[in-house]
Amino acid sequence: MSKYYWIFFTICFHFIAYKVHCKSDIPLGFKVTIPIPSDYNEGFTGRAFLMEPEQITVPSFKVALSVEASFNGNFSCSLQIFLGEFKVWDSGHVSKFYPQNKCMLEFTEGGVLLLRGSKRQIGWTSGTSGQGVERLQLLRIGNLVLLDAMDRIKWQSFDFLANVILWGQVLNFSTRLTSSISGNSSMFYSFEIQNNRIGLYLNSGKFKYSYWEFSPTEGRNIVSAELGSTGLKLFDQKLRKFAQISSRKHKLVRFLALSETNGNLGLYHYSLEKRKFEASFKALSAICDFPLACEPYSICTLSNTCRSIQFSEKAYPVQSDCNVGFSGEFCGKTEPVEMIEIKGVGSILKSPQIFNVRKDVCVSMCIDDCSCVALLYSDKGVYAGDVRQRCVHYGLARGLKQMEEEEVTVNMWSYWVKVPKGIVGAEGGNSVLKRCLPVMVGVVDVLIILLVMGGFGYYYLVIRK
Template sequence: MASSLYTTTTTTTTTTISLFLLYSALLPYPTLSGRVFNHSITPNFTASFLQFVDHSGAFLASKSGSFQARITNSKQESQSYYLVIIHVLSNTIVWSANRNTPISESSELRFSPDGLTLYNETGHSIWSTPSKKRPSSVSSLQLLESGNLIMVDGMNKTVWESFDSPTDVIVMGQELLVGKSLVSSVNEEDLSEGSYRFVIGENDAILQWNRMTYYKLSMDTKAFRDTSLAVEYMVMNFTGMYLMGSNGTVVVIRVILHNSNAVTDDSSTFRILKLDPNGVFSIVKIDATDRSQTPEFMGPADICRVPSICRRLNVCTNGGICQCAPGFHSDPIMKNGDCVPADNSLDLPDSCDGSLSSNGTAVKYMSMRDNLDYFSNDFMDPILRNVTVSVCQDLCSRNCSCLGIFHSQDSGSCYAIQNYLGSLMMKSNPARDKDRLGYIKAIVVGNPNGNSEDKKSNFPVLAMVLLPSLGVLLIAMVPTIIWLRRRRRRRKWARNVNKKTGRANSSSSAEGEFEFSAIPGLPVRFNYDELVVATEDFKTRIGSGGFGTVYKGTLQDGADVAVKKITCLGAQGKREFLSEIGIIGKIHHVNLVRLKGFCTHGGQKFLVFEYMNRGSLDRSLFGNDGPALEWQERYEIALGTARGLAYLHTGCEHKILHCDVKPENILLHDKLQVKISDFGLSKLLSPEESGLFTTLRGTRGYLAPEWLTSSAISDRTDVYSYGMVLLEILRGKKNSSAQTRSNNISGNNINTGDNRSSSSSGESGHRLIYFPLYALEMHEEGRYSELVDPRLGGKVRMEEVEKLVRVALCCVQEEPSLRPSMSNVVGMLEGILPLGEPRIESLNFLRFYGRRFTEASRLEENNEQNEVILYRQPLGNSSTTGSYNSFSYMSSHQLSGPR
């Protein structure tokens, strides 16, 4: 009986252990996870999302658990991670450390005696607490019940606190000092800074859109001003919201919140003030007893007072119903909700921030209904007084930053709409402002001289004089004369435009000049003069790539930029440009180059990117000027590039294919920041289009085989190119440069598909071989060390070398479905996922490439004196058949198009 019981117990235990091991093996992440610390952490602590994945990235909690410090994403499907403080009950992010610089799930937070530092996946610091001199080292990191994250020294003195650096939220007890502000997020998923600010001024709390005021707390019906003393800070408690002055002893403005008569409700309620991405700030009460959330205050109460609530030139009515103003309709090009003139001969100008004059451009003013108003009129002084509407319009015409005016007939006051054009609203006080009328400035596209009306009006007079003698004949000639005159004016106007822009094209280029006046997602539109000054008239060329040449520049604020001049635009050039700036402007990832702005000038188009001072990877990897890249640097470059591509494929709102992955499009910055550039070849694919791609793109040596077949182009095409780049990172040379290999290494017969004697390849006794094929053969033999750049002197980690080789071979398999996704590549490189095993049968095509490469290389050597580069010519009479014959010999122009 005992023996039977023992056997049963042993069997049960064995089964339990087996099930546990099986469950552990199937987990997508390691099962070991750090515990959540309560209240405080001591130095020499490290955290990442993956370490605390079982706790949603939380590693520190306040004593009662009301708040948690986490490394997490704002939405489950997002690939952007942030260091945040969360109010657990409401799941509200009340503070973020790196809102403008998201990290990956494997990035680390390190707490040392010197403070907090957040490192990205490349191991470089992107955020840290101030490094000011402290009397002693930091002894602990504490999360208080107020939601304040603080660092204290050995004397328990606070040396840093998160409350000093608010983001878009404040909580009860937190003081928002005068001069400080809350800045909205772009949206609920992208925590980076948006266009709205909640600012504490010396007299009031105000809301701003692009630095223009549209709301003051004192104007709200629920706010009461007690004194005219200067404001020092704002604070919120259990009874209300207060602007305090006189060292915190006097209330300047107060907002009493309902259901807060008793201070005793402090044990069950909590209040949060948040500036939402839509430009409204609100106060919400959270009840701990029933977990309810009750909105208590909203500013502005009228949502139509938010400047861009209805997009450009929409009229907002009835709490958010949007409709284009009379004389306007929805933009048929951008289809983003903005409105443009219904008259096709008119277009809206772009702001130039006041640096250029609009002289020489025909302008017309479209009058608004007398019951419409603009948000800024109630918060700004007129730019002129006691002037007529024509004087006001003339002033606006001469300043290209002016986009429209409002003019008061009684007082002669002239108000300007400058730099940004938002939505319109109904007048709040029609009786008071009935004489204030609005006019929107428009560019006359079909009549640039602005005088056709006068000339046309003179024509009927002349006709009436001549009518008795010419009669019906003259009447019949009128349409022909008008048509000829208009055509002559159009040609003259086109010549004038071409002279100004330095072009001799048709007038169509001028007609398209203003198509980019409303591009969403772009923070800045630069004017041409700014870029000329920044680049010293495009003096320093730093590279060229898809569709353009890149120049170095320095903006007025001292920031270095890379200015890409778009050239070689074909029939689809305008669409390509709109697609590029529309896509890239919305992308925020640590491994993707950030678009800072754009410019259009005549027929020229420019993109302004952040500057990467170490240039492209090919310079550091293949160049001989400086020291070779160390092994760890190469591994981090491989990992960063994989993360960037994974984000393009799965992290964006739509799938984006790069289509030209190569070392020239991988840029490096100080501290080894790695970013992918050049999305000029990218395509934004809808779900219906994701399997279709018809245009041949890319660069010789990195193109997947499916480009030359009828196979669909997908994200796995980028994976192939990445695999080829990975081999070059490993070797330190181009795959297209010959790899020499001795005939008698280990006595092995290397199958290159070439049966000729090795002596034909030169006196050295070495065979020429295509490096990807060489990598395959070394993988088969398990001799990974022979693939490493000899300049590294053996200072490598062999397990990582094997990992890169195996991942690269998995990526370059002929069958796209066998290639891993870029997300899986990241997982393999990070060690989260097991390494894949490349299938030899799907890599045999490399033997065809190897043979053709060897033949072409020998022909090139034999004909070098005659400067015949035969490997760029198709070998039409090749005896070898197959679909791969011409692939290796297509020129870069054939594969890439104009560069």
């Protein structure tokens, strides 16, 4: 069970009925420290709540210095902003700071806000030296700012997006929301503007794969997006609102968040009755529409379950879960490879690598490119009188989805994966799908029949008796 340690420091100016009432600003020279536990404790969280805005609402914004146990066995140190119990900003969102014995927040006499460790190492800084900064303030909209003597903003948390946009905050074509994937340093989710659409992306290495998009019908380029009370407003080059991603409930939208769990996008409002945040819009709802719903080389089936592709029963007879038996990394290796067709399967990921070539050329290109591990091919355009053929290359075998037979036929899709040569054996590539998906579906059908027959048997033998 996770252990939580709530630490309140005496930077507040009075106590009423044992309730701490904190200032909304902090002066130069302020310091606060949280000790790092000597032993790693999974789930540990230590927080010193430092600031609240002067006009407190329900729920209210709070600033905290936090120490949290990370999955790598260390403790991270960061400055965080909360709306109620929901974390909306983190100084360590892009780069984590792992101090040894203590986590210290310091607001130097030179106007720099920074995080230090026990050996005076600096893990994060506002970079505001020499700019005349005199105080740190938390605004009522949740923006943490550094101000000079004229109350001019020299640094603000709104300029450093994490995975949340608050009411009044702006996203433009040069910024994006990002969300890390726990335990995977090579992939992350992002929400960003791309010309005439705004979308969700799975970033893997040098490639970016779209898995949800919103394209306004007017076809104008999106320059910026601002979160309002009813949803995310989209603006063109003349800063005119021309479209919106709207909340589906008549509730005041408090923030937009990119989930760190599954990469979903949601608009959230606060329910006074339930005393918690609830989603009033979500981009994705079906399990198979999530990019990482299943493991690598696994297919999300029509019954919303994951089944791995089994390439060789002879080579791996004990792996009943259809484990592929190879890593999927081909760069730097000299062993020969081949492409195997998996029928009845498509991908929810839209790859930027699209070529107008024949199927045999598409397959050959993927074999020769070590970074290509799978491809999706369609020559629907040729049969429709269009000269274009769609050859889509992928650097990962994720987002696989079993398609309805009619959908496959209409789009003329053909999905291929790269494997070490000879792993399939003499049975050939066409048997790959037969051993996994149809067999699985057949088992489900048999189970349903048995359950129905068992129900009738129970009725006639027990109830009617």
